[in-house]
Amino acid sequence: MLRALSLLGASAFIGGATHAAYVSESSAAAVACKPAAKNECAFSPDEFRGFKLISSRYESHDTRRFYFALDGDSTMNLPFASCVVCKYTDVDGKDITRPYTPISDNSTKGRFELLIKKYPKSKMGTHIFQLRQGEELLVKGPFKKFDYSVNQWSHVGMIAGGTGIAPMFQVIQGMLQNPKDKTKISLVYANNARRDILLANELTEYQKTYPNFNLYITLLEVPKRWLGGIGYINKEMVEAFMPKPGEKNTKILVCGPPPMMKVISGDKEFPAGKAPIQGTLSGLLKDMGYTEAQVFKY
Numbered sequence: 001m002l003r004a005l006s007l008l009g010a011s012a013f014i015g016g017a018t019h020a021a022y023v024s025e026s027s028a029a030a031v032a033c034k035p036a037a038k039n040e041c042a043f044s045p046d047e048f049r050g051f052k053l054i055s056s057r058y059e060s061h062d063t064r065r066f067y068f069a070l071d072g073d074s075t076m077n078l079p080f081a082s083c084v085v086c087k088y089t090d091v092d093g094k095d096i097t098r099p100y101t102p103i104s105d106n107s108t109k110g111r112f113e114l115l116i117k118k119y120p121k122s123k124m125g126t127h128i129f130q131l132r133q134g135e136e137l138l139v140k141g142p143f144k145k146f147d148y149s150v151n152q153w154s155h156v157g158m159i160a161g162g163t164g165i166a167p168m169f170q171v172i173q174g175m176l177q178n179p180k181d182k183t184k185i186s187l188v189y190a191n192n193a194r195r196d197i198l199l200a201n202e203l204t205e206y207q208k209t210y211p212n213f214n215l216y217i218t219l220l221e222v223p224k225r226w227l228g229g230i231g232y233i234n235k236e237m238v239e240a241f242m243p244k245p246g247e248k249n250t251k252i253l254v255c256g257p258p259p260m261m262k263v264i265s266g267d268k269e270f271p272a273g274k275a276p277i278q279g280t281l282s283g284l285l286k287d288m289g290y291t292e293a294q295v296f297k298y
Helices: 007-014 123-129 162-176 200-209 235-241 258-264 283-287
Strands: 049-058 063-069 082-089 095-100 111-117 136-144 155-161 184-191 213-219 250-255 295-297
Touching (some): 111 162, 235 283, 250 258, 258 283
Parallel strands (some): 184 213
Antiparallel strands (some): 049 063, 049 136
């Protein structure tokens, strides 16, 4: 029988943090979200603004945390479940844009954080990795993924891979840090190896602190004394941790690269010249009896 990974016992083996069995930098999600309501957010949905790089550090062997300055002691004031879009102009004069989800919360003053993986052919990732202290990144937003009200769902299940943990982490923070929110959260997170687990320290702390947060990490390369799952996300893992098919007031969020999305839920659909749509539910979740209304694809 599967059980939630007790990071209290496993934290010594997880170590510093780090990328997963499923990883992707989305190139189309920039138009997948709708503009958030204007509420003195640090960003603007109408224009790109420059934010200076303060510093960065490795989160894993191929992923870094980048810290960008906000004015004075201001905060992001980013709406729940929102992304931002970053832009730069390449040597050919072409504008390159990519969506990212900040991982810092709205209580963080004077800066915001982005978690960026550098893919071999990633133009935006390469650009951001090459930024020097004091140089600016152009950012526009916020763009809301979905609307949420406190305790809207009794149980939220999350299936994530690689940097797909970033939008999940934003939702986890928003729920757990609100004392009025009693939502049960269950995260199944797939990784290649122990060194690839991103945000391990934060997830460990949440597992210690919040009884309504359950974490299950599965690895392809399993170290000795590993307490979590083995292999790709499968039916047994979904049955053990996710809300049941048809269960009322529940939601399952899925975020990862196309190979993972295809297997778990089917990918979003990308009609020419239009914003992506959720599309037809397929894959493992469809086979298990989940409905399109119960699943949200990032």
